[in-house]
Amino acid sequence: MHDNLRHQEAKRHGFTLTELILVIFILGSISGIATMRLGDVMDRTRIRAAAVDLTVLREGFTGSSASLGYLADISTLPGFSPAYLRVHNLLNPTNVIGRGGVILDDGIRRTGYVSYSCFTNWNPETARGWRGPYVRLTAGVQNTEPSRAGLFPAPADRRTAGDTTFGERGFFPRIQGYSTLLNAYGYAGEQALADPWGNPYVLQIPPSEAFESSTEERRFHYARLVSAGPDGVLQTPCFTYASLNADSRRMLRLAGRLATGSVESRGDDIVLFLDRPDSYERDE
Numbered sequence: 001m002h003d004n005l006r007h008q009e010a011k012r013h014g015f016t017l018t019e020l021i022l023v024i025f026i027l028g029s030i031s032g033i034a035t036m037r038l039g040d041v042m043d044r045t046r047i048r049a050a051a052v053d054l055t056v057l058r059e060g061f062t063g064s065s066a067s068l069g070y071l072a073d074i075s076t077l078p079g080f081s082p083a084y085l086r087v088h089n090l091l092n093p094t095n096v097i098g099r100g101g102v103i104l105d106d107g108i109r110r111t112g113y114v115s116y117s118c119f120t121n122w123n124p125e126t127a128r129g130w131r132g133p134y135v136r137l138t139a140g141v142q143n144t145e146p147s148r149a150g151l152f153p154a155p156a157d158r159r160t161a162g163d164t165t166f167g168e169r170g171f172f173p174r175i176q177g178y179s180t181l182l183n184a185y186g187y188a189g190e191q192a193l194a195d196p197w198g199n200p201y202v203l204q205i206p207p208s209e210a211f212e213s214s215t216e217e218r219r220f221h222y223a224r225l226v227s228a229g230p231d232g233v234l235q236t237p238c239f240t241y242a243s244l245n246a247d248s249r250r251m252l253r254l255a256g257r258l259a260t261g262s263v264e265s266r267g268d269d270i271v272l273f274l275d276r277p278d279s280y281e282r283d284e
Helices: 002-013 016-064 070-074 216-221 246-253
Strands: 202-205 224-227 269-272
Touching: 016 070, 016 216, 070 246
Parallel strands: none
Antiparallel strands: 202 224, 224 269
C-alpha cells in the first residue's frame, strides 16, 4: 500500500515527456529573446561610443575648451593644405602635402613654403606648428596582417579571417575612369583610430569634382568624419563612377543627403561634419 502511495505521489510531482519538451521550448525562447535584446543593447552602446569618438576627433581638428586644436596650430603655416588631411594628422607628426602637389615630408625647404620641421614641431615663440597628439589612441584597427595590426590597413588586408578586404568594403575608393584604388583616407601603416567594430574612422573631404568651382577651404567646409557602422562597409559617398550633374555633385558634398531630407547611400554609417550642420541646403 505504501508503495502504491509513493508511486502515485511520484506521478503527481513528475513531468511527462510532453511537459519537458514544452519547458525546454519556453526556456529556449526566453534565452533567444534575451540574447537578441542583449545584442540590441550592445549595438546601441557601440553606436553611442562611435558618436562620442567622432566628436572627440572633430574637436581634435577644430578645437575645444581644453585645446585650440590641430587647425588653429597648423593652418596659418605656408604650404598647409586642408584638402589632404587624414585622421593620421591628429595622432602622429603630420606629413602634410603642400599646395600645388608639393610634398613637405622630406625636410627640403622650398620657395614659398615653410620647412618640414614647422609641421612636426611646436614653436613656442611663434605659437605655430604641430603639438600633438591631439587625440589619444585608444583602440587600434583589427587586422589579420600582424605588421599592420592597430594601424591603417592596406587594401588587401582583412579585419578577421572570414571578412572581406578593407578595399572591398570601401576604405580605398575608386573614381570614374581609374582602376587604381585611392589612398584618400589613409596609407597602410599610418596611425589610425578604430571604431567599436574594429574599422578605422576616416575623414572624407569631397573632391574638387563635387563642386562647380572649388577652393581647398570650400572643400574642407564639407569635410566629415565617418564610421562604417555595424556592417563594416563604408557607404557614405565621396567619390563616384558616374558622370556628375548638379544633383550628384551635391550628394557628394552632403554625404548622400537629398533635398527631401532623406539619405540615399549612407547605409548604417555614422557621419559627423566638421564645419557645418548635417543638413541639406537648397542654396549653397
